Amino acid sequence: MRQVTENTMFRQLSHDHMKAKLHSYNPQRFLATPKGRKVMKSLNTFKITILCGCITILVLRGTLGPGGFFGGNPQSVDLRDQIIRSQRARVLAQVEEAIPDEVTASKFVEEENWDPNTPYTLGPKITDWDAQRETWNTLNAGMNQTLSGKPKTLLVSGSQPGPCANPMGDFYHLKFLKNRIDYARLHGLEFFYNMATFEKEMSSFWAKLPLLRKMMLNHPDVEWVWWMDSDAIFTDFTFEMPMEKYGNNNLIVHGFHNLLYEQHRWIGLNTGSFLIRNCQWSLDLLDALAPFGPQGPTRVKAGELFTEKLVDRPAFEADDQSALVYLILHGDPKWKAHTYLEWEFFLHGYWKYVVYNYEEMMAKNHPGYGDERWPFVTHFVGCKPCKLGANAENDECFRQMERAFNFADNQVLEKYGYSHRALGSFKTQKIRRDSSDPLGLENVEHSEQIISEQEVDQDMNEARI
Template identity: 80%
Template sequence: MLRQIQESAMLRQLSQDQMKAALHSYHPSRYLATPKGRKMVKTLNTFKITILCGFITLLVLRGTLGPGGMFSSGAPQVTDLREQIIKSQRARVLAQVDEAIPDETTASKFVEEDEWDPSTPYKLGPKITDWDSQREAWNALNPGMNRTVDGKPKTLLVSGSQPGPCANPLGDFYHLKFLKNRIDYARLHGLEFFYNMATFEKEMSSFWAKLPLLRKMMLNHPGVEWIWWMDSDAIFTDMTFEMPMEKYAKSNLVVHGFHNLLFEQHRWIGLNTGSFLIRNCQWSLDLLDALAPFGPEGITRVEAGKLLTAKLVERPVFEADDQSALVYLILYGDPTWKAKTHIEWEFLLHGYWKYVVYNYEELMAKNHPGFGDERWPFVTHFVGCKPCKLGATPENDECFKQMERAFNFADNQVLEKYGYTHAALGSFKTQKIRRDSADPLGLKQDASSARRIDKQTIKSDPFTAKLELTEQDTEEVTSQLDITQERQRLNNLDLSE
C-alpha cells in the first residue's frame, strides 16, 4: 500500500515537471504557425492597411477642399476664386521673368552689330512711315500672294529657341517635340512657319528678342497679312481649332487677356504675350518702335522697370518686360494702341499649364477637339518651367512629365489619321487603333457600285451605260445600243419619207 502511494506521488511530480517544461517552451509563433493563427494575422494586417488608407484619404481631401474641408459652409466666393487666379498669374509671370534672365552665356556672344549709344532712345532700325503703301504696291505687282489657296489671309507662325544647346539634354528634346507640334499645326491649317535660333540684336535679349525678329518678318514677308508669335514653351493642344480671323477685321493685335484686370484694375497681368497675333501693317511697326526703348539690356531696362512698377498695380520691382510695357502703352499711351487691340478671352490662346494638363483624361472622356476653350484647350503654355536648366529638381521633373503628356495629348490628334495613338499620355509607345485596308481611299467600293447598273438602266440610256461599264460588262449594253441605233435610223427614214 505504501509503495502504491509513493508511485502515485512520483507520477504526480513527473506530470507537474512535464507541464512546467511544456509551458516554458511555449512561444506565440507556435500558435501563429497554425491555420487559425495565420488567419488572425491576415485579418490584423488588413485592418492596419484599412486604417492607413483612411488616414491618407482624409489628408488628400483636406488638401483638396482647403482649410474648411468637407465641413466648410458653402462654395468658395467668386472674389476668393478671382484672387487665387490673380496670385497664380502673378507667380507665373514672375517665373517667366526669372526664366528669361541669361545664365552662363549672353546674347552679345552670339551676334556682332554696331554699338548702340545709351544716351539715345533705342531703335530697331530705320524709321518707316509708309509701310502700308509699300505693301499695297507690292501686292499689286504680286496678285494673290497675300492669300492662301483657299482664299484666307496668309499667316506666318513664328517661334524660336536659344542659339546654343541646353545644359540639360532633355530641354533640347522637348524643344524638338514642341517644334514638331508647331509644324503639324501649320501643315494642317495652311500656315507658313519660321523657327528662329539666331540672335538679331544683342541689346534685346531674353523675351525682348521677339521685337527685332517680328520686325524682320514683317519687312521680309510683305505678302503675309498676320504674324503669329508663339513662345518656345507653348504647345498647340487642340489641333482642330482654327483662329476666327474674320472676327479681327478691325484689329491689328490679338492677345489673350482679361478686360477687368486690364482696363478696370490696371494690373500688369491683364494680358499675356506668350502667344499673340499681330497684323503686318504700319500700326504694328509703330507699336514695335514704341516698345523698343523699354527693352535694351542694362540700366535702361532697369529704369524702365521702375516706371512700369510705379504705374501698374501690384507689379513687383524687376526689370522691364515686354508684357508690362504693352500693358503700359495700352493704358497710358496713344489711344490707337487700345483701339486696335483685341483682348481675346473666349478661348485659350494662352492656357496656363497647371490649369489644364491634369484634366486631359477627363476632357478626352467628355469632349472632342475643336472647342479651343476649357473643354479642349487650344494652347498649353508651360510658363515657369526651365527645361534647359541642368540638375534634377521636383519642379523640373513635374514639368517634363506634363510636357510629355501635353505633347502626346496633341499628337494623338495627328496620329489617329494614320491609325495609331499613344498607349498612354505619359508614354512614348504607340498602339494601332485601326486595321489597314486594301481600299484606303474607298474608291474601289464606289467604282464597283457604280458598275452595278440594272437592265432597265441599260435599256433606257445605253449610251451613258456603255461609258460607265468596263469591257467585260459591255456585251449586253452594246447589243442594246445597236438595237437603239437601228430604231433611230428607221425613225429617221419614216420622217424623211
C-alpha cells in the same frame, strides 16, 4: 645486353611518341568531351555573373547619385552640375572664339553701337509701310493669299542660339518644334523658326521684337505674323483662328477686359501667343515698345516703372508683356483701339489649369472647341526647361510637357492608325488594322453603282408612262 638495348630503344620510342602527341594536342578535342563542355559552361556562367554585377553597380550608382550607397559627399551632386556647366561653357567659348574665314568676314557690316543716352530703336524709321506693301502686292497679285483664298499667315517661333544647360530642355524644344511644324502643315501656314540673335541689346523676352520686325519687312506677302513662345504648344489640331471676326484690329492677344481695363493687372493679357498684322500700325507699336527693352539700366528702370503702375506686378526688370499692358493703359489711345482681347478660346492656356484635365477632355469631348473643353494652346509659363539641376518643379514641368505633347500628337498619329499608349509615354501602338481599301473607294463605287441602277430604273418607268 640485348634486353637492355631493347628496353632503352622502347623508352626512347615511347618518349618520342609522347612528344609527338603533345605537339599535336588540340584544345578543341578536350572541349568536345563532356568534361570540357561542363568546364566551358561554368566559365560562361561566371562571365555573365560578373557582367550583371557590373551593370547592377552602375545602375545603383546612377539611382543613388554620386554619393554611392553610403551618401558620400553631400556636395557631390553640385560638383557634377559644375562639371557639366564647365564643359558646356568650354564648348561655347570655343564657338565664340571661332575666327571667320575671309569669305564670311567679307559679308559683315559694321554694327552701330547704341548710345544709352538716346531712346533705343529697332532700325531706320519707316512711315509708309502700308503704301509700300500695297505697291508690292499689286505687282505680285495673289501672293498674299493661300491656295484656299485666306490671308497668308506666318507662324514664328524660336529658342536660344546655344544649347540648354539641361539636355532635357533641348529635347522638349525639339518636340515642341515638331508640334508647330505639324500644325502649320495641316493648316497651310508659313513657318519660321529662329535660333539667331538679331540685336544684342534685345535679349530674353525682348528678342521677339527685332525678329517680328524682320519678318514683316522681309515678307510683304504675309498679312499676319503669329508669334508663339518656345514653351507653348498647340493642343487642338482641329481648331483654326477665326480671322473673319477681328475686322480692322491689328493685334490679337489672349486677355480679359476686367483684369486689364478695370483692375490694371499686369497679367490682364499674355504675350506668349499672339497675332499681329503686317502693317504700319504694327511697326509703330514695335517702335513704341523697343525703348523699354535694352538690357542693363534701361530695362531695370523700366521694370521699376511697370511695377509702380501695374497691379500686383513683382519687382523685376522690364518684360514685353508688362510694356504692352502699360502702353495700352497709359500710352497712345490707338494701341487700345486696334487691340482685340481674345477670351472665348485658349490662344494662351495656362498649363496648370488644363494639363490635369486631359483625360476627362478625351472621355467627354473632341478637338475643335479650342476652349476649356479642348484647349487650343497650352502654355508652360514659369517652367524653365533649360535650367540645370533636378528639382520637383522642373520634374513636374517635364512630366506635363510630355503629356501635353502626346495629347496633341495623338491627333496627328490617329490619321495613320496609331496612338500613344498613355499620355505619359512616348511609346505608340496601333488603334486600327490596316485595310486593303485604305481610301474607302469600294463603298463609294458600290454606292455610285446603286445610284446609277436606280436612275436607269427611273428612266425606264418614265419611258413606259
